[in-house]
Amino acid sequence: MDRQRDDNPARDFGDSPRVTRIERSAAGQVVAHLAGAEEPATDVRLVRYFPWSMPDAYVSIRTADGKELAMLTDLGALDPASREIAESELRDKAFNPKILRILEYSHEFGIASIKAETDRGEAIFQFRGRHSIRLLSPTRALFRDVDSNTYELPDFNALDATSQRYLQRYF
Secondary structure, eight states: OOOOOOOOTTSOSTTOOOEEEEEEOTTSOEEEEETTOSSOBOSOEEEESSTTTOTTSOEEEEOTTSOEEEEESOGGGSOHHHHHHHHHHHHHHOOOOBEEEEEEEEEETTEEEEEEEEBTEEEEEEEOSGGGEEESSSSOEEEEOTTSOEEEESOGGGSOHHHHHHHGGGO
């Protein structure tokens, strides 16, 4: 069956339906209205495929048990109210504090321990050396701690001199 595709960025890949609207139910659940569906999908989850490189693109709409229903190729294709709900849902589900300053640093037996000031308050985390750091650019990095939480360093050069000295070995 040859299916003609339109250029609507709210349409998913292949046979995935177009998302017409996203809203919250009275119970606070996220509800997605899909083109061609008789009933809206209730209690859906939104998941970014590329949260670091393309945070506003390729967002999967899934059932509570993880089955993909649709994919938004661009959040900008949604109406403003739907986009606000989608962005709020994605922001609330992602624990991604941004490192603003390193308060304390130690490195012992291959484990680095950091006490940092983040945009969400002070955080203490540990990571296992260079393989726990993903460089996104020469000055931007993600740190994955021993509990699999992710901390973002948006700009190494924006850190104070002491913080830069603590992290210099990783850049």
